[in-house]
Amino acid sequence: MRIRPFEYHTAETIKEALTILEKYGTEIKVIAGGTDLLLAMKQKKILPHHLLNLLEINDLDYINDEPSEIRIGALAKHSYIASHPIIRNEATVLAEATGMIGSWQIRNVATIGGNLCNASPAADSAPPLLALNAKIVIADSKNEKNLPISSFFTGPGTTLLEPDQLLKEIIIPKTKSRRKANAYLKLTRRRGVDLALVGVAFHGELDESGEKLKNVAIAMGGVAPTPIRALEAEAELTDLSYEKAIKKIPIAAKAAVAATQPITDIRATAEYRKDIVDVYVRRTATKVLNILFNKDG
Amino acid sequence: MKIPLTITVNGERYDLEIKPNRTLLDLLREDLGLTGTKKGCGLGECGSCTVLLDGEPVKSCLILALQANGKEVLTIEGLGKGKPDPLQIAFVEKGAVQCGFCTPGMIMTAKALLNKNPQPNDLEIKEAIAGNLCRCTGYNKIVEAIKSCAASTKR
Numbered sequence: 001m002r003i004r005p006f007e008y009h010t011a012e013t014i015k016e017a018l019t020i021l022e023k024y025g026t027e028i029k030v031i032a033g034g035t036d037l038l039l040a041m042k043q044k045k046i047l048p049h050h051l052l053n054l055l056e057i058n059d060l061d062y063i064n065d066e067p068s069e070i071r072i073g074a075l076a077k078h079s080y081i082a083s084h085p086i087i088r089n090e091a092t093v094l095a096e097a098t099g100m101i102g103s104w105q106i107r108n109v110a111t112i113g114g115n116l117c118n119a120s121p122a123a124d125s126a127p128p129l130l131a132l133n134a135k136i137v138i139a140d141s142k143n144e145k146n147l148p149i150s151s152f153f154t155g156p157g158t159t160l161l162e163p164d165q166l167l168k169e170i171i172i173p174k175t176k177s178r179r180k181a182n183a184y185l186k187l188t189r190r191r192g193v194d195l196a197l198v199g200v201a202f203h204g205e206l207d208e209s210g211e212k213l214k215n216v217a218i219a220m221g222g223v224a225p226t227p228i229r230a231l232e233a234e235a236e237l238t239d240l241s242y243e244k245a246i247k248k249i250p251i252a253a254k255a256a257v258a259a260t261q262p263i264t265d266i267r268a269t270a271e272y273r274k275d276i277v278d279v280y281v282r283r284t285a286t287k288v289l290n291i292l293f294n295k296d297g
Numbered sequence: 298m299k300i301p302l303t304i305t306v307n308g309e310r311y312d313l314e315i316k317p318n319r320t321l322l323d324l325l326r327e328d329l330g331l332t333g334t335k336k337g338c339g340l341g342e343c344g345s346c347t348v349l350l351d352g353e354p355v356k357s358c359l360i361l362a363l364q365a366n367g368k369e370v371l372t373i374e375g376l377g378k379g380k381p382d383p384l385q386i387a388f389v390e391k392g393a394v395q396c397g398f399c400t401p402g403m404i405m406t407a408k409a410l411l412n413k414n415p416q417p418n419d420l421e422i423k424e425a426i427a428g429n430l431c432r433c434t435g436y437n438k439i440v441e442a443i444k445s446c447a448a449s450t451k452r
């Protein structure tokens with residue numbers, strides 16, 4: 001499978017990149033790791049006349065630990081994120097999810113920015129970031145804006161981004177809770193290297209007294225046109241003690257299933273996807289509750 | 298329009314001019330004649346095109362040659378320069394090669410693993426080579442071969 005000819009551009013700064021984007025508008029696509037884009041170009045699904053390589057932009061692959069937030073540059077690769085101590089400690093669910101993307105070779109080139117901008121409903125980095133209330137920074141040649149990631153995805157393969165805009169960085173707020181825990185589970189057709197059929201991220205925290213659950217967040221991929229939160233399911237578990245929450249998990253799982261609108265496709269039926277959401281919400285919730293309340297799971 | 302590209306392959310520096318739509322795999326196999334690296338699916342799935350880019354295993358069919366500008370590439374030919382690498386010997390001795398199509402990619406991934414983690418356990422080996430498909434061996438002998446090199450590098 002050949003790639004159709006195109007004109008190649010490269011930039012060393014964001015500013016330079018944004019100027020090039022502004023000039024070529026809809027004629028140009030940006031390429032980061034290329035693991036989604038080159039595939040689409042080989043399959044002739046996307047045929048850009050111009051390509052702008054982002055990989056030579058200096059210093060956009062950082063993970064910065066700041067007092068109240070963690071900042072991840074759009075070009076950070078999954079292998080770097082998954083093994084980074086700050087992410088493993090502060091955003092375990094994201095380390096887990098990025099560590100499950102593709103194979104080692106894919107994680108060494110594929111970027112978190114590419115994963116989000118490609119906007120697959122099953123993109124593995126999306127549910128963890130939704131559950132952690134992450135923000136994204138979008139830049140164009142005039143200014144930068146900061147948005148909740150929940151507003152970023154607009155449908156399968158589409159986002160808020162205009163052709164002359166770049167995703168610059170992802171911001172994960174740090175919570176002030178004394179104790180928090182989170183987990184990610186994904187179902188694939190094959191073991192190992194595959195896109196998620198369903199992905200579930202579960203996050204929870206302990207309140208001041210250390211006795212009740214708060215800030216429960218459940219996010220799911222592969223079960224709706226975009227990655228989504230399960231707000232009703234979260235409410236079912238909020239403010240409960242360990243014993244009450246554990247009993248309530250099956251009800252929360254049902255509420256999470258109710259929030260999905262999965263499709264039947266070649267990879268799985270809608271019914272199967274719903275069943276898996278039910279199972280995975282129960283499993284991730286149990287795991288997180290056991291960690292939070294120091295129980296042996 | 299061709300674009301200049303500077304790339305080091307197996308220790309040798311090349312200053313080339315190349316069309317932007319060529320992948321790193323096209324460059325290696327067709328322009329440099331290094332056909333040890335195999336082209337299987339061309340879609341990032343099978344791992345037969347695995348090479349090391351600045352020491353990290355990558356799938357060369359899904360990277361533009363120009364995106365490797367200024368970088369160092371190691372292919373199976375560079376690994377076996379002069380005398381075979383211990384991994385190559387182990388693959389032969391343990392019967393980890395049947396048709397051999399997956400072998401160069403498999404060995405490059407294994408090499409990167411052993412560079413990072415000289416004493417990997419079975420699970421770590423299996424996770425590392427999860428992106429390298431083999432239709433022939435059933436993987437057991439491949440894991441064995443990699444493991445035998447881990448042991449033989451022990452001091």
Ligand SMILES: Cc1cc2nc3c(=O)[nH]c(=O)nc-3n(C[C@H](O)[C@H](O)[C@H](O)COP(=O)(O)OP(=O)(O)OC[C@H]3O[C@@H](n4cnc5c(N)ncnc54)[C@H](O)[C@@H]3O)c2cc1C
Nearest residue numbers: 032033034035036037102110111113114115117124167341
């Ligand atoms: C074999 C294989 C297995 C895979 N397995 C998984 C998996 O398990 N889970 C998963 O989620 N994904 C998987 N993927 C998909 C892909 O690897 C990821 O989505 C990856 O993170 C994409 O990143 P990239 O840097 O390669 O993106 P690219 O292909 O470079 O870009 C993807 C899209 O985003 C745009 N883009 C990239 N960066 C920016 C930016 N900063 N600003 C604006 N637009 C941008 C590009 O124009 C393009 O449209 C797999 C792919 C392959 C080939």
Ligand code: FES
Nearest residue numbers: 337338339344358
């Ligand atoms: S040829 Fe590159 S992964 Fe199959």
Ligand code: FES
Nearest residue numbers: 395396431432433
């Ligand atoms: S030996 Fe034939 S594919 Fe692995």
